[in-house]
Amino acid sequence: MAKESLTCELAVVGGGPAGLAVAIEAAKRGVKVGLFDENQKPGGQLFKQIHKFFGSKEHQAGVRGHDIGYHLLNECQRVGVDTRLNTVVWGIEDNRIGIIDGKASRIVDAKRVIIATGASENPLSFPGWTLPGVMGAGAAQTMMNVDRVLPGTKVLMVGSGNVGLIVAYQLLLAGAEVVAVVEALPQIGGYIVHAAKLRRADVPILTSTSILEARGKEAVEEATVCSLDDNLCPVEGCERTLKVDLVCLAVGLSPLAELCWMAGCKFTYLPELGGFVPLHDENMKTTLPFLYVAGDVAGVEEASSAIEEGKLAGVAVAEELGYLKKDTAEEEKDRIRKRLSSLRLGPFGDMRAQAKLELMRTRG
Amino acid sequence: MSSQKNLRILDHPILGKLEARKQIHIYADGQKIPAYEEEPIAAALTAAGIKVFRFTSTRDEPRGIFCAIGRCTDCVMTVNGQPNVRTCVTPVEEGMKIETQKGLGKWQKKV
Numbered sequence: 001m002a003k004e005s006l007t008c009e010l011a012v013v014g015g016g017p018a019g020l021a022v023a024i025e026a027a028k029r030g031v032k033v034g035l036f037d038e039n040q041k042p043g044g045q046l047f048k049q050i051h052k053f054f055g056s057k058e059h060q061a062g063v064r065g066h067d068i069g070y071h072l073l074n075e076c077q078r079v080g081v082d083t084r085l086n087t088v089v090w091g092i093e094d095n096r097i098g099i100i101d102g103k104a105s106r107i108v109d110a111k112r113v114i115i116a117t118g119a120s121e122n123p124l125s126f127p128g129w130t131l132p133g134v135m136g137a138g139a140a141q142t143m144m145n146v147d148r149v150l151p152g153t154k155v156l157m158v159g160s161g162n163v164g165l166i167v168a169y170q171l172l173l174a175g176a177e178v179v180a181v182v183e184a185l186p187q188i189g190g191y192i193v194h195a196a197k198l199r200r201a202d203v204p205i206l207t208s209t210s211i212l213e214a215r216g217k218e219a220v221e222e223a224t225v226c227s228l229d230d231n232l233c234p235v236e237g238c239e240r241t242l243k244v245d246l247v248c249l250a251v252g253l254s255p256l257a258e259l260c261w262m263a264g265c266k267f268t269y270l271p272e273l274g275g276f277v278p279l280h281d282e283n284m285k286t287t288l289p290f291l292y293v294a295g296d297v298a299g300v301e302e303a304s305s306a307i308e309e310g311k312l313a314g315v316a317v318a319e320e321l322g323y324l325k326k327d328t329a330e331e332e333k334d335r336i337r338k339r340l341s342s343l344r345l346g347p348f349g350d351m352r353a354q355a356k357l358e359l360m361r362t363r364g
Numbered sequence: 365m366s367s368q369k370n371l372r373i374l375d376h377p378i379l380g381k382l383e384a385r386k387q388i389h390i391y392a393d394g395q396k397i398p399a400y401e402e403e404p405i406a407a408a409l410t411a412a413g414i415k416v417f418r419f420t421s422t423r424d425e426p427r428g429i430f431c432a433i434g435r436c437t438d439c440v441m442t443v444n445g446q447p448n449v450r451t452c453v454t455p456v457e458e459g460m461k462i463e464t465q466k467g468l469g470k471w472q473k474k475v
Contacts (some may be wrong), residue, residue: 132415132428137430147407219415
């Protein structure tokens with residue numbers, strides 16, 4: 001079974017924006033880093049995000065997600081991170097993780113472990129939701145922007161948060177028709193700039209409306225939507241049927257925290273951050289002394305905040321392992337924390353900032 | 365199968381023209397379809413207008429792509445005789461035999 005074990009000072013699980021940022025920050029200070037990702041290519045979900053990012057210049061605002069991805073990959077190579085792709089991390093016990101690369105399973109012994117496994121899309125159940133042609137909005141985004149294949153030609157988008165709005169617009173760019181975006185709440189969930197792009201293209205955004213059913217013989221052929229009353233219940237007589245071959249679900253994401261559960265760190269439940277999230281302190285350390293988290297697994301936000309959290313953890317680990325003096329590390333961490341708080345402004349950001357504070361308070 | 369429209373996105377206003385890739389062929393339930401090296405099986409099937417990847421074991425219901433990033437296992441099929449292969453994260457290979465999976469599938473003799 002297990003071949004000889006590997007050792008490294010920091011094992012990073014997940015090569016998305018957070019994991020890459022941790023690896024870069026730690027490795028450039030001398031930490032021996034091993035990065036493990038189950039995919040063929042690193043970058044996580046960055047390469048499907050072809051829109052320009054928000055924030056200020058230091059958050060690379062105005063740069064498209066895939067360009068940020070290339071930049072991180074180059075940096076990773078430059079600072080000498082031992083990156084192992086096609087490698088599944090199947091378990092964790094104390095400061096050791098189990099990996100499978102190819103067909104061989106082995107143990108990695110690390111001084112510190114950081115889980116940066118991201119999040120997964122939430123499903124939404126309604127009659128017909130399992131039919132082929134009903135998929136996550138992120139799934140459609142991967143297919144059109146990474147694989148360059150259109151998963152459908154006439155689309156109903158369920159959910160008007162930023163993911164729903166951005167993916168609906170990208171479906172238009174890719175050549176699909178977006179028949180409607182429906183939103184159960186009385187107002188649009190995401191940023192108005194994204195909604196405006198859809199409205200300029202004449203895509204209806206129907207608020208107080210949701211999907212009742214998707215129908216089709218072996219795949220989606222039509223979907224029924226209906227107006228909702230103040231209690232979010234369907235209003236009889238207000239159903240209408242749309243001819244669509246793709247229903248995209250953009251109804252939130254949940255942290256992919258299985259390894260954190262397995263490691264045994266403490267959790268709390270915060271709906272603003274996507275549900276159950278591992279407790280962490282202001283250095284991104286969990287309730288276990290060797291275990292850190294960064295990015296969506298530590299509370300669902302955006303790629304830019306995942307990168308900053310990764311940097312924070314990277315600096316903290318470098319300090320703990322003796323590669324950074326306390327003063328230098330504190331200065332560096334302060335700068336990163338300031339950038340993080342500036343990303344958590346506005347009504348959505350503020351909600352998350354409060355939730356993050358509560359999470360850190362709970363950890364104590 | 366609905367492919368009066370080309371489902372490959374050849375030109376994109378932000379991503380530009382699709383890079384030239386080596387074309388190969390795979391077989392979907394015996395039908396020869398084109399695929400491009402390094403793309404996932406699910407992408408090649410989608411481009412060919414194929415949406416149903418398997419039928420469930422108890423109620424025989426059709427399933428297709430749901431998450432497209434290897435998490436949900438809704439898109440598993442039998443590939444070269446091996447059942448339950450996640451087609452959204454498994455790259456195509458020349459001559460690959462892809463079969464719509466019934467239930468949990470069956471291991472077939474290795475070629």
